[in-house]
Amino acid sequence: MTTIKDVAEFAGVSVATVSRTLNNSGYVGEESRKKVERAIKTLEYYPNEVARSLFQKTSKMIGLLLPDISNPYFPLLAKGVEDCAQEKGYMVILGNVEDNLEKESTYVKFFSQYNVSGVLSASAIQKDAKSSIPFVLLDRAMEKEDYSISTDDLLGGKLAARAIEETKAENVIVMAGPKKVPGANDRLTGNLQVLNHSNINYKIFETNTYQVDKAEKIARNLFETFENFDSVIASNDVFALAVMKEAMRRKYRIPEDLQIIGYDDMPFSRYMFPGLTTIAQPAYEVGYRGAKMLFNLIEKKSITQKKVILKPGFVQRETLR
Numbered sequence: 001m002t003t004i005k006d007v008a009e010f011a012g013v014s015v016a017t018v019s020r021t022l023n024n025s026g027y028v029g030e031e032s033r034k035k036v037e038r039a040i041k042t043l044e045y046y047p048n049e050v051a052r053s054l055f056q057k058t059s060k061m062i063g064l065l066l067p068d069i070s071n072p073y074f075p076l077l078a079k080g081v082e083d084c085a086q087e088k089g090y091m092v093i094l095g096n097v098e099d100n101l102e103k104e105s106t107y108v109k110f111f112s113q114y115n116v117s118g119v120l121s122a123s124a125i126q127k128d129a130k131s132s133i134p135f136v137l138l139d140r141a142m143e144k145e146d147y148s149i150s151t152d153d154l155l156g157g158k159l160a161a162r163a164i165e166e167t168k169a170e171n172v173i174v175m176a177g178p179k180k181v182p183g184a185n186d187r188l189t190g191n192l193q194v195l196n197h198s199n200i201n202y203k204i205f206e207t208n209t210y211q212v213d214k215a216e217k218i219a220r221n222l223f224e225t226f227e228n229f230d231s232v233i234a235s236n237d238v239f240a241l242a243v244m245k246e247a248m249r250r251k252y253r254i255p256e257d258l259q260i261i262g263y264d265d266m267p268f269s270r271y272m273f274p275g276l277t278t279i280a281q282p283a284y285e286v287g288y289r290g291a292k293m294l295f296n297l298i299e300k301k302s303i304t305q306k307k308v309i310l311k312p313g314f315v316q317r318e319t320l321r
Helices: 004-011 015-023 030-043 049-056 073-087 101-113 153-165 182-195 212-225 237-249 283-298
Strands: 061-066 091-096 118-121 135-138 148-151 171-176 201-206 231-233 259-261 278-280 307-310 313-315
Touching (some): 061 073, 061 101, 061 283, 135 283, 153 231, 153 259, 283 307
Parallel strands (some): 061 091, 118 135, 135 148, 148 307, 231 259
16 A cells, blocks of 8 residues: 555655645645645555644534434435535545434544544534534524524425325324424324314324334324324324325225325335325435535635525425325
């Protein structure tokens, strides 16, 4: 493996000159710089980024914390982050925290130890864990002073309830997401603001999780808990599909006997039969714009808008009457 000493010997300059060239710090003559760059290319030298990060107290890495990588919403968000990071010449370190505060704290400490330049988090990260590292929250902004990119979940909740209202539904089950997630509370608030002004009977079914591996059990519990309902406003697309599966197992016809609306508009939702009617979240855009905001923080650029809220949309398919 080529070392910085090998580069210096090949270029006929000192190790310090190579270091200054690599780090773009201190004076390096134009001729010496060209010799070093030629040596780096010829020897195919790759700097030791760990050593460089220790020296500079920063790195070409950013951290990304996700609550559950198995939820199809988050890989789309992560793709947006990665695409933006690669444009900037950065790599992304992924932390799948599974809504575990201890695991989350461990990742934050790891990021700090390895001098990541900034962190994006779609997890409900604790404020005291942020330290001085630039942070941007994705979809889970907690405080007014947080830098964040999120979706207008209050509007999304209203769109879902209005779609159900227009179908002349009579008995609706509203699936409520985890109370610790601000967006889940906003969706529920939006649902209820519409339903409370209609003549539709509804009941709330608290799920307290978005985890994919819990979806089928939760769907079974829903049918075992309630009777005589004709509509379900699901907390996300995964849970909506789990309800569809359980309904079909119980010989319900969709949407004739039971109609369902999801939330997220994951790619597989359009390929199901019947296709899932849902509320579309701009997951990729949340990730990309969140990363762009983070790089503005890292580069100490002016940010005029700390909290960016994107609009969701209604996607009509076949699960509503």
